[in-house]
Structures are given as C-alpha cells and as structure tokens.
Amino acid sequence: MSYGTTRDEYLTSTVMSASPAALLIMLYDRAILDVRRAELEADGNADALKLSTHLIHAQDIVTELINSLDVSVWDGGRQLQALYLHLYSALLAANVSRNAEEMRECREILEELRATWSEAAKRTADQTPVEAGTLGVG
Numbered sequence: 001m002s003y004g005t006t007r008d009e010y011l012t013s014t015v016m017s018a019s020p021a022a023l024l025i026m027l028y029d030r031a032i033l034d035v036r037r038a039e040l041e042a043d044g045n046a047d048a049l050k051l052s053t054h055l056i057h058a059q060d061i062v063t064e065l066i067n068s069l070d071v072s073v074w075d076g077g078r079q080l081q082a083l084y085l086h087l088y089s090a091l092l093a094a095n096v097s098r099n100a101e102e103m104r105e106c107r108e109i110l111e112e113l114r115a116t117w118s119e120a121a122k123r124t125a126d127q128t129p130v131e132a133g134t135l136g137v138g
Contacts, residue, residue, distance in 0.1 A: 021121035027061050028114035034058040035091070035107040042100035055095040055103070058110075062088045083109070 018026065034054040041051035066084045071077030087109055094102035 019121075021117070021124070024065075024117050025114060025121065027065060028110055028117065031058045031061040032107055032110045032114065034061070035103055035110060038094070039100050039103045039107065042098050042103060048098065051098060052095055055091055058106070059088055059091045059095075062091065083113075 034057045038051045038054035038058070041047060041054065062084055066081065066088070069077060069081055069084065071081050087106060090102065090106050090109075094106055
C-alpha cells in the first residue's frame with residue numbers, strides 16, 4: 001500500500017466520521033489555506049494558473065457553504081447567506097485582478113467566520129442534539 005493510498009484512506013475516514021460542525025470547520029480551514037496559497041502566488045508573481053486554481057477551489061467551498069446553508073433554521077441565516085455571496089464575488093474579483101490585498105481581505109473574512117463557527121460548535125457540544133441543530137447547517 002502506497003503512502004498516497006494510505007493518506008487518502010485516512011482523509012476519507014476522517015471526513016466520514018466527522019460531525020457536521022467539524023466538517024464545516026474543515027471546509028473553512030481548506031478555504032483559508034487555498035486563499036493563503038493564492039496570496040503567496042500573487043506576492044511572488046509566480047504561476048497565474050496555480051493562483052487561479054487555489055481561488056477557484058476556495059470559490060467551490062464557498063458555493064458548498066451557500067448550498068448547505070438552511071436559511072430557515074435561524075434568524076441570521078439570510079445575513080450569513082448574503083455574506084457568503086459577497087465572499088464568493090470577492091474571491092472571483094480577486095482571481096480576475098490577481099490582487100493580493102483583495103485575497104487577504106477574503107482570507108480575513110473566512111478566518112473570522114471559522115472562529116465564529118468554532119466557538120458555536122464548542123458551545124453546542126454540551127447541548128442535546130435538538131438544541132445543537134440550531135447551528136443552521138443542514
């Protein structure tokens with residue numbers, strides 16, 4: 001068994017056994033990593049294709065966040081949806097402009113959202129499953 005196969009099996013196992021809150025945090029972590037990598041490409045005037053690939057992957061993650069958000073579950077759902085839509089547009093604009101500052105702003109939004117969801121997950125960890133369902137992720 002190769003390292004790549006073992007790694008893929010581990011990642012699959014990790015994702016399949018993760019709670020919805022943990023999966024959400026994983027998505028944020030990856031989107032942040034993608035944007036950070038794009039920032040480094042932009043700063044170094046390196047490969048434009050790599051930069052674009054990172055930002056497109058981050059856009060795909062934001063699309064998944066938009067599609068999985070159930071805005072009817074809690075009052076802040078529509079505002080979060082609007083923030084996700086803004087973030088998607090900002091990532092698209094950063095990809096077109098290749099502007100590291102625009103990418104940094106996107107990363108900061110993602111980092112703030114990740115921190116907020118991480119805190120919400122910690123607070124709901126001790127609640128019953130019905131109460132924990134108020135995270136708004138479906």
